[in-house]
Amino acid sequence: MNQSSKIAVLIISAIKGGGAERSVLTLGQGFYELGYEVHILRFKSLTEYDLNPNLNYHMLKFKPYKLIPNERIRHQLFARAVDKFITKKIGKPDIILSNLEPSDRVMVYSKLPNIMYIIRNDISHKFKLTENHNLEKKISRLQRIYKTHPCVCVSKGVENDLQARLGTNITSTTIYNAFDKQLIENMSNESFSTPHRMLQPDQYILHVGSLTYQKAHDVLIKAYAKSSTDYPLVLLGKGKLLEQTKALVKNLGLDDKVIFLGFNKNPYPYMKHARGLVLSSRFEGFVRVIPEALALQVPVVSTNCPSGPSEMLPSDSLVPVDDVEALAIKMTELMKDPQKFKVDFDEKFLPKNIAKQYVDYLVS
Known part of the structure; x- marks a missing residue:
């Protein structure tokens, strides 16, 4: 030292x-x-x-x-x-x-x-x-x-x-x-492999976060069910609501479209290859995954929870908290035209x- x-x-x-x-x-x-x-x-x-x-x-x-x-x-x-x-x-x-x-x-x-x-x-x-x-x-x-x-x-x-x-x-x-942009980019280049044959680069939508009430996976799954997209939804994270979330997926007949990958200390390869990132949180402090995605030039849509997302994303990328219909529409738009939701990473x-x-x- x-x-x-x-x-x-x-x-x-x-x-x-x-x-x-x-x-x-x-x-x-x-x-x-x-x-x-x-x-x-x-x-x-x-x-x-x-x-x-x-x-x-x-x-x-x-x-x-x-x-x-x-x-x-x-x-x-x-x-x-x-x-x-x-x-x-x-x-x-x-x-x-x-x-x-x-x-x-x-x-x-x-x-x-x-x-x-x-x-x-x-x-x-x-x-x-x-x-x-x-x-x-x-x-x-x-x-x-x-x-x-x-x-x-x-x-x-x-x-x-x-x-x-x-x-x-x-x-x-x-x-x-x-946010260490260079580190995020370097880590995103690590091997991208998964046993799921449906998971192909630029052919899925991603959510990263613990399965808790805060992250509102119930809203996310219901919105995904209502969205007009055939792209699979990938969930990276663990948490006490895992089984409850799996049950909701099963009840909505989405077993073959929602992929649970658990916690991964390096989510960046999955982020880099995603067609888009979606956040459904009820509340946040800052939301790390938004600037992480932006560092990798990945489009993002999010709920407009009380703090965080609106300080990084334009209003067109945001929807009200707990609004299943609005999130479903925005997810459909994201999958159809990802470029519409691209935002530059801020070096600050x-x-x-x-x-x-x-x-x-x-x-x-």
Whole structure:
């Protein structure tokens, strides 16, 4: 390690196969390109992505602290351990970025300087603030966490929601997710093979995302059933609604047209060869797969959920959330004339450019 380098520490619970985790690794690359010594600190061993060799990885297990019954004391003691670990094993960080609530609940008690929270989701939906049950208690708890350090939101929609829900005493800004266009292109050139004889380049429509309520696969499948396309629908992802989604596919008689490929740590070959990408989400923070598809010149249509898609796509590429008929029409248009939905990748999303925004915000 170069001791003369500035140090960036990115903290996340685990490196599982989600968009936030991929975002952490990509942002880490951005800091590396700025000349930082980059450290990823996680609290669980779970790793589902190939690790960027330019970054340094550490693990400090949270599991033993779960035996402490009082949540606040548990997080206070673990935060003390995190501070000690960083100081002794890493050094004096110039910037510390906490990712997702499990990490945020710990870092609220940290005594280290230069900490920022990265808010990657619309908190209204993430924490069910649209429901009245325990609403005041939920908001108070979130305010206690997020007023302690500046918040960086991954889209304007996420920041607007954060301020609306938690109040203007929360310090926040918007910095978009980073996307390594060259890496995406390189990974998209890996072998494209599948046991499904129906899966031919430019002859299928693709959805990438966990099978959860948020991603609205029920709306996607129903819209696909109503669309006027014979191209198969390919689903990349796993999740707790997998069996429910398969049952819906069967009930609609789509067994021979909907292909479940599960989670793949490299979705880019499938993305590159897709005729088009479709998103059906009810809510999002930013939606990584949109700029990833744009980096590969793949056309995209999406639901216009409260944050994310409208900040990257023109209005003609968007449909209302939970509108099966509108999505069916748009999917038909996408399959018939993909070129109509092509949008250029914006280089403002490149890792080095995004990391520079964090540095500028910290010193502003």
